[in-house]
Amino acid sequence: MKYYVEWAGATRVVEIRSGADGLVVVVDDVEHPVDVATVDGGELLNLIVDGESVTYAARFENGDAVLSFHDREVRVGIEDERTRMARLATGGGPKGKAKTDVKSVMPGVVKEVRVAEGESVSNGQPLLILEAMKMENEIRAPADGLVEKVHVAPGQAVDKGAPLVNLKPPEAG
Amino acid sequence: MKYYVEWAGATRVVEIRSGADGLVVVVDDVEHPVDVATVDGGELLNLIVDGESVTYAARFENGDAVLSFHDREVRVGIEDERTRMARLATGGGPKGKAKTDVKSVMPGVVKEVRVAEGESVSNGQPLLILEAMKMENEIRAPADGLVEKVHVAPGQAVDKGAPLVNLKPPEAG
Amino acid sequence: MTERRPIKKLLVANRGEIAVRIIRAAHEAGIRTVAIYSEADRTSMHVRGAYEAVCVGGPAPGDSYLRVDRILEAAKATGCDAVHPGYGFLAENAEFVEALEAEGIRFIGPPADAIRAMGDKVTARRTVDASGVPVVPGAELADPENETAVKAAAVGVGYPLLVKASAGGGGKGMRLVRDPADLLEAVQRAGSEALTAFGDATVYLERFVEEPRHIEIQVLADEHGNTVAFGERECSVQRRHQKVIEETPSPAVTPELRAEMEQAAVSAAKSCGYVGAGTVEFLLGADGGFYFLEMNTRIQVEHPITELRYGVDLVAWQIKVAEGIPIPFVDAPTVPEGHAIEARICAEDADQGFLPSTGTLGAIQLPGGPGIRCDGHVFSGQEITLYYDNLLLKLIVHAEDRPRAIARLRRALFEVRLPGITTNIPLILRTLDDPRFVSGNYDTSILDDLPGAKDDPEDLVPVIAAALAKHRRVRKTAPPPTPAGSQVSAWVRAGRDWWRRG
Amino acid sequence: MTERRPIKKLLVANRGEIAVRIIRAAHEAGIRTVAIYSEADRTSMHVRGAYEAVCVGGPAPGDSYLRVDRILEAAKATGCDAVHPGYGFLAENAEFVEALEAEGIRFIGPPADAIRAMGDKVTARRTVDASGVPVVPGAELADPENETAVKAAAVGVGYPLLVKASAGGGGKGMRLVRDPADLLEAVQRAGSEALTAFGDATVYLERFVEEPRHIEIQVLADEHGNTVAFGERECSVQRRHQKVIEETPSPAVTPELRAEMEQAAVSAAKSCGYVGAGTVEFLLGADGGFYFLEMNTRIQVEHPITELRYGVDLVAWQIKVAEGIPIPFVDAPTVPEGHAIEARICAEDADQGFLPSTGTLGAIQLPGGPGIRCDGHVFSGQEITLYYDNLLLKLIVHAEDRPRAIARLRRALFEVRLPGITTNIPLILRTLDDPRFVSGNYDTSILDDLPGAKDDPEDLVPVIAAALAKHRRVRKTAPPPTPAGSQVSAWVRAGRDWWRRG
Secondary structure, eight states: OEEEEEETTEEEEEEEEEETTEEEEEETTEEEEEEEEESSSSSEEEEEETTEEEEEEEEEETTEEEEEOSSOEEEEEEEEHHHHHHHHHTTOOOSSOOTTEEEOSSOEEEEEEOOOTTOEEOTTOEEEEEEETTEEEEEEOSSSEEEEEEOOOTTOEEOTTOEEEEEEOGGGO | OEEEEEETTEEEEEEEEEETTEEEEEETTEEEEEEEEESSSSSEEEEEETTEEEEEEEEEETTEEEEEOSSOEEEEEEEEHHHHHHHHHTTOOOSSOOTTEEEOSSOEEEEEEOOOTTOEEOTTOEEEEEEETTEEEEEEOSSSEEEEEEOOOTTOEEOTTOEEEEEEOGGGO | OOOOOOOOEEEEOOOHHHHHHHHHHHHHTTOEEEEEEEGGGTTOHHHHHSSEEEEEEOSSGGGTTTOHHHHHHHHHHTTOSEEEOOSSTTTTOHHHHHHHHHTTOEESSSOHHHHHHHHSHHHHHHHHHHTTOOBOOEEEOSOTTOHHHHHHHHHHHOSSEEEEETTOOTTTTOEEEOSGGGHHHHHHHHHHHHHHHHSOOOEEEEEOOSSOEEEEEEEEEOTTSOEEEEEEEEEEEEETTEEEEEEESOTTOOHHHHHHHHHHHHHHHHHTTOOEEEEEEEEEOTTSOEEEEEEEOSOOTTHHHHHHHHTOOHHHHHHHHHTTOOOSTTTSOOOOOSEEEEEEEEBEEGGGTTEEOOEEOOSOBOOOSTTEEEEEOOOTTOEEOSSSOOEEEEEEEEESSHHHHHHHHHHHHHHOBOTTSOBSHHHHHHHHHSHHHHHTOOOTTTTTTOOOOOOOTTOOHHHHHHHHHHHHHHHHHSOOOOOTTOOOOHHHHHHHHHHHHO | OOOOOOOOEEEEOOOHHHHHHHHHHHHHTTOEEEEEEEGGGTTOHHHHHSSEEEEEEOSSGGGTTTOHHHHHHHHHHTTOSEEEOOSSTTTTOHHHHHHHHHTTOEESSSOHHHHHHHHSHHHHHHHHHHTTOOBOOEEEOSOTTOHHHHHHHHHHHOSSEEEEETTOOTTTTOEEEOSGGGHHHHHHHHHHHHHHHHSOOOEEEEEOOSSOEEEEEEEEEOTTSOEEEEEEEEEEEEETTEEEEEEESOTTOOHHHHHHHHHHHHHHHHHTTOOEEEEEEEEEOTTSOEEEEEEEOSOOTTHHHHHHHHTOOHHHHHHHHHTTOOOSTTTSOOOOOSEEEEEEEEBEEGGGTTEEOOEEOOSOBOOOSTTEEEEEOOOTTOEEOSSSOOEEEEEEEEESSHHHHHHHHHHHHHHOBOTTSOBSHHHHHHHHHSHHHHHTOOOTTTTTTOOOOOOOTTOOHHHHHHHHHHHHHHHHTSOOOOOTTOOOOHHHHHHHHHHHHO
């Protein structure tokens, strides 16, 4: 099976084959013999790849893999060949989140909304204040843009992943 | 629901009812308000019973409950009312294991068999040697009796719970 | 005077790791414990660890852990003769102390008067100033709505300045103001946060010392007039005024400076008739001058590093002091040994502005081996919510010297697994690698300038790891093979699975 | 002579807790590690903890952890410049040492000659006897098949006597004989066990000292001629000659006796040109006399209690000594502080003749807080098999004195949760409560006479707990309610569940 992996600004093709002695992973035409084991029967994995021992927990969010290593958590875009073919065949747009949708990364209560629909904002500008874990957190614009829609009002409780604000690219304004 | 609980040489009737504020457990006509919670979504339980906090893991083996408290593991015979009625209605014999069946309490390899069928043995007499965890373990007779059947031979690997030797009461010999 | 009044049963008026810490100390002293809990904490470790447990209300602190009436009622109903408040919640609430005393229940902490003198930072500044301890310029705000008065006070203090909650701690209700234009909003917002967190909106202004180190001195006083200091804790690794890494000794404190600061701390404690364990916080300027910041009249989060270096159990001593036992260290001080560091592992995403992380912990793994201490309340299957502090685990290490302690902490952090939750462990590891931290030459701005995590395109590990995790997932979701010729319908098969799950 | 020869990459030739312990020490010293593992240990903690991992064969020790050829091959293939053997397996195998040396790979342990002199207990007795250390009467068995010679040797030694494996340790291949009629069978069985465990069937006889205490002295020697002793460990709490609880200092050892025993231990080490960490075991009779038992030429399971009381990292020092660094404690010995106790938590059912327990661990919980050290290799979801040692976790505590250390251990044991496996924790708790242990006046027979667990019919907790667990189970297996009017078939519902599980 082939996988398309987006990470660190590049897309790589990774092929996984059954080898004589476990799996073989091919990246950039180099073969890596890999032994994969699940540690607790759950999503904690240990790989022995090229002799090195690597342990991580993996979960999937919106098609991305979120990998927790000992010292870092990384988000990697990943598609298998079949899904990618199907997406391209049906004229699907580019994979990846629209950079101009701001969602709540945590549950909390909206304390204050600082922008109005139609207003133009710049990268890093505070959009609203979300109170969570006894702290007030400023939610900032991830890019320059125009406020297309504000989904929340002060006092409103929001769940993780709830849409807060939609931004349009500034050209469209 | 009513339960029949055998422990410490006595059988007690325990009734569990829904109370206004959690469960009520009735033992010997005394009501105990109990709040039950599962700690990790699994079989680890915490009770707050009469204000005291009690944590334990419970598993079931052959109808018995094996309860692991912080400081002890106890085995408690337990039947709910329905099962008990059904058993008594169909003329079922007494609940409880026949004391004269010797089973392997661990997986291992039979190293030596010390008794033969038809031989009479006394309480505590070694029946066979089972090797496990690099140690040789003597399996002893749990009571006086007559060897009715030997299920294993030297060199044989046995699983946990495998029958090893059946003993008949000495009177029957 | 030295007659012992033993405590028999202790109510722990807190939650989280500090409640667990106190229960441990009480049980080791043979004292029975009672936990209190909110509805959100039913399965928490402190509830399971105590002998008895009483629910005192809903998840919001104001409905449970801040309810003096209900906690007092719980203490009386369970027959407790003492209450330990931990830190936060009611730890520095003089009314709580008086309510307990009125019922003949001991409060494990200083007298109400000492809490009043030191708990309000404005009064505290006045008190220690009078005893000759250097203080940072500051100003009280009689009426925060009076814009003219607020602006004038700020000019008197001088910019940059901090707006701080009088009742506060832990960085909550605190704002840095460099530009006078931001002053009024900062005062308003700090007051609002302070009200939420502490139930008191009073704030004050304080000159912001540039490039300061945050150094604090641990003191312990008994009711017989003995007060002793146990060296300093270096707490300069902070994000948003919340401490992340603390160490002792401080790389910046010489034996002479330590003696001076210990003396100042003892004076501050004596100036208010202090009894129990407390901490005097100082700012150490780049010029070597130090200024009194505040006194925390409670046990602190970072107390374990002092315990490890000085071989003293401060929580056990809080209890002993409350029992009337005199402290023995005055004439024969404990000999400090080695170096200790604490890292606070929190549920937050440092790469996304320290946003709190919530969810359910999978199977956790905590570090072990020599020189490692874990003070936490985490367990496998725990729900991490937004109701409380996001501190999951204090990882504390002790080793013969600072380089070895850093190496040990790094090794231990690699052993921690808290799956399902994003933590600040990557941030802590990057800090340990930072040349300023390694050299010991850092101040409270260290995290502001810390380089972010960098993805290395040459590193194939995440690429291979993601592909294999996806592959496993794909394999797992493939339908189970049906035995050839099997007449068992899918429905029955599913039914069996359902049965087995019971 | 004192030139340092740094180790860059270390192969850990062991498994379980000691492999984890060594990996921790190596990483703290900045040394890269390679784990070896058998097919049964693929997911073990040491495999995940090391940087690299090499499979060396099947689950049986003879197919993997005892395979000198494969381990040597793994060390060469991964470019290791040193090997740490841990304890057991190849730790006291002189041929292994020589095979490594022939390839220029350092063995972290004593020279092969010292292992030969002390590893074989018969030679060891001769060697230390010559240096004036008192030894227990004993006899070698040139031909264990020669019944007459064996019987004559036994008469010379005197009954009661022990049959012991020459190559052994940990009670394996050991038999107590009180009745001469049992002698021949004991010799045969001990030899057979020794062959299985150590690959060497040689056994010898030794007088059995009645009511003895088992006291051992930790020594550390460098290649520059320095040898230092770190006090004693009291190891008298044993079941079937396997240690269960160890403590330091021993309640039976006075400062004068300690000095004498330390001197004897240093003499024993010097008599064989010892280098590295080692232990000299003594029997202390009820009359106060002590006798050399054997020298263990390796790190021991119970080493952490010495580390806690003496503030020294013995495994780190094993590595430093192998790097040629001289030990600094000779002129300035470390000052011992407080009291340390270790409890070995094993997968076994003490109420059923210590039968090993196997199965899968659920969500485990390990203790934390002050004075607690966990050296283990357990993790949630771990399969506990019969292939190896049943030691799961060493729980080690340190406190200011013995009563406080006992209280701390008891408190920590209450925090341990190892669901799914029967452990000896109840036995350890009963031992801590035993008046002999509390007073410190116990010998190696303490566990033989320990009262068993008693069920108290007045105690309602198990009755209520069992009923509630059963009740919950009954509730859980009830079918899920179908929404009223739902047209979704059971099949589709099951299919959805199956999908979600993926």
